[in-house]
Amino acid sequence: MSDSDTPSRQPAAEVEDPRNRHLCPVWIGRLLASPFRRIVEDPGKILAPFVSRGSTVVDAGCAMGFHSLDLARLVGPEGRVICLDVQQKMLDGLIKRARRKGLDGAIEPRLCDQNGLGLDDVEGQAELVTAFNVVHETSFPERFLHECSDALKPGGRLLIVEPRGHVTPGDFAESTAAATVLGLIPEPAPKVFKSLTALFAKPTG
Numbered sequence: 001m002s003d004s005d006t007p008s009r010q011p012a013a014e015v016e017d018p019r020n021r022h023l024c025p026v027w028i029g030r031l032l033a034s035p036f037r038r039i040v041e042d043p044g045k046i047l048a049p050f051v052s053r054g055s056t057v058v059d060a061g062c063a064m065g066f067h068s069l070d071l072a073r074l075v076g077p078e079g080r081v082i083c084l085d086v087q088q089k090m091l092d093g094l095i096k097r098a099r100r101k102g103l104d105g106a107i108e109p110r111l112c113d114q115n116g117l118g119l120d121d122v123e124g125q126a127e128l129v130t131a132f133n134v135v136h137e138t139s140f141p142e143r144f145l146h147e148c149s150d151a152l153k154p155g156g157r158l159l160i161v162e163p164r165g166h167v168t169p170g171d172f173a174e175s176t177a178a179a180t181v182l183g184l185i186p187e188p189a190p191k192v193f194k195s196l197t198a199l200f201a202k203p204t205g
């Protein structure tokens, strides 16, 4: 393999997105983790088709873990759920909730920042990376998606979900285009209440 064939460790796109200035406040993080949300959005049902027991998954922009805890149930104690957020207070809420439910064994909370997810050690290992309601908050969306993609193992999936209305179909199409530029293959995405969704698979060949 020549140098030019070697996959770059540095994401190509380093353009800061000026639209994404607003971070979800911690009080909304609490609301997002409310059990009432399960009435319209059941993370276990949505995510079960993409997760096996014992696998490694990543919940990017996890906040207080509405999806992370169901992922922990799905992978079981022998699996790993790497939970990333830029706000320590969100991770503190996640840790409390995971302990209360006895799911902290599989949960790995990690503080990251807008410059990077810090997933080098997970490269090529994740069966699923979820990005629920986070891409529109990232300063460098293309870099974020590149890191999510790098974490996937061959055949692994990236699920992008954005709030309908808050994110326009045009902006959503831009995010999904960035994922296809990375070589990910679009697949039929699960429906999520009041959301725009896109699912991608990492090629196996």
Ligand SMILES: C[S@@+](CC[C@H](N)C(=O)[O-])C[C@H]1O[C@@H](n2cnc3c(N)ncnc32)[C@H](O)[C@@H]1O
Pocket: 023, 024, 029, 032, 033, 060, 061, 062, 063, 064, 066, 067, 084, 085, 086, 087, 090, 112, 113, 114, 131, 132, 133, 134, 137, 138, 139, 144
């Ligand atoms: C609107 S909340 C969504 C939380 C959760 N995924 C859900 O759907 O309930 C977005 C979360 O992403 C986090 N976030 C924003 N930018 C991020 C980034 N670049 N990397 C990781 N997390 C980020 C925020 O701190 C916030 O907790």
